[in-house]
Amino acid sequence: MARRIRAWRAQVPRLLEFALEHLLALPIGASIALVWANTHPESYFQFTYAISFAVNDIAMVFFFALMTKEIVEATAPGGVLHPWHRAWLPVIAAVGATTVSALIHVRVVEALDEPALRVAWPATSGTDIALSYFVARIVSRGHSIVPFGLLLAIASDALGILAIALFQPVPDLHLVQGAMIMAAAIGIAAVLRRARVMSFWPYLLGAGCVSWYAFFRSGIHPALALVPIVPFLPHAARDPGFFVDARPDARDTLSHFEIVWRHPAQLALLLFGLVNAGVPFRALEPGTFGLPIAMIVGKPLGVLLGAGVAIAAGLHLPHHVGWRELIVVGFAAAIGFSVALFFSAALLPPGQLRAETSMGALLTLVAAPLALGSAKLLRVGRFGHS
């Protein structure tokens, strides 16, 4: 039986394996949540309120740590972020995408007669990195749109995190205090790195815990606690590739960290979906569509606009990337899903606004078939000869 499974696994294309390993946890959690919240809301909210801190503020630390690991490795030779200046054009495109999406969001929720939802605009920045990567890979494996899309997604999420920190609807920020504690956390991580500590545990339990407290104290979501610490973990000299699982015999600290936390992070993502996606359908009003409309219309438009500005400033698009590819990448970046859901939970307290924004985040999944459809229509990647 085991041999059969191994044989079957060997035949499964890597992309499907990627989908199974990275993309199912959240939809499963979200599906359970939606059914539960709409059939037994009392028990659903009792359960989720009891575990929401443990899931959202602690367990999700490992999900974002692994996302950061992918980015750190991408800065190594062979990675999409190596050298750094390659990222400038996607970063400017991301600024365009997030700005246009945010502006559209504000206008759309006004037009839909739910002006109270305007505060949720930072959630429009969220791009599900894994899903947008998956869609870009379907469009074309070796095409330049894959790294371009990844960089765009990473930059969008970074801008979203910044927006959430700076534009909370009810600000309760203690940034100076947080920065001082964070300096201590980074100091610990730097000392560990200089001492060539190869086990990830001191980084996690020492620098990581101090960093978590720094975020918590400052009023910024502590799920990001390991984001500034992960870059200090010793890692492989070359990028093994995006979302390529670390080999079991890998010796570097970052790979070892991934091997240990890969599956707990998927469990965290499942629980995250369970805790945050339980939206009672009766709570929804037309404003729910504000987020998906803003992202699906705003991201491709904003990417085009941002790229236009970057080109006007003297930067160059990657080879084989033109306006048609930018539109496809824009649609792929409009898949907010996990990150938009996280932004919704980080931004808004329980209630109607969060329910509508979270449902909007789930609805951004529509952007995936739109990205594939636009690729087919515009003959991009495997659908054409560009």
Next chain:
Amino acid sequence: MATARCCSVFLLAAVVCARLFAQSVVALPNRTDSVKFAAIGDNGTGDRPQYEVAQQMTRVHSRFPFNLVIMLGDNMYGGQNPSDFVKKFEQPYAELLAANVKFQASLGNHDRPENVSYGPYNMNGQRYYTFVRGNVRFFALDSTLMDPKQREWLEKALQDSHETWKVCYFHHPLYSNASRHGSSVDLRLVLEPIFLKYGVNVVFSGHDHVYERIKPQKGIYYFVSGAAGQLRKGNMRAAAETAASFDQDQSFMLIEVVGTEMTYQAMSRTGLVVDSGVIRLQTRATE
């Protein structure tokens, strides 16, 4: 045949008399030294029904001189420009405003957050606030954004209040059996423990465009009154916890507090009393 016709005429006359009687009577204690107020929710449409409800309130005011109106949110729909404030608030309630009736608003999901600074809403730029009338302390909350800071404020304000009655009002109902929205269970789990801990007596909400009185839940009385402009006719799905309801016409509420008794009346746009009763101050001990 003649008997049947006679009966029909008699019944019709009885209905007309009852209606006229209902329109002319204010069945409250209507004492001079009491706390009197009205409650309206989901009113700001600027359409004819809102004006008719406002006219009915004005008529009632001449016989039941309430000097306070609590607004349960969605005080303004659609455009919220200066002209809209005239059309959807200042004009319909002009006579009440002229009679120095004070409106104390809470905001709903259709209100612009910046409306907290609109003078006649008397919110003084605050999303949530408290005020006192006689032996009643009111807590106007922002249920659209029930953030931890607001919850902390509410706990402190409830703890510090020593009035006989503690009345909370906000937009989203913790209990509702209207089919469009229903109960906001997520908010209920956040707010109800606080209400119980600090002895809140009565809660008024809107959001569902009907009138509903809920049977006391853990000793607290809940009203949904979200039809002072909007209406979802036939939207009620009365359940075991429904004490009374009305979804056939726009409505508003009149409340009078005398000592340890709160008398309430729900009145339709046409002046029909659709529900009434007396709440005696709960004797449950606060924790």
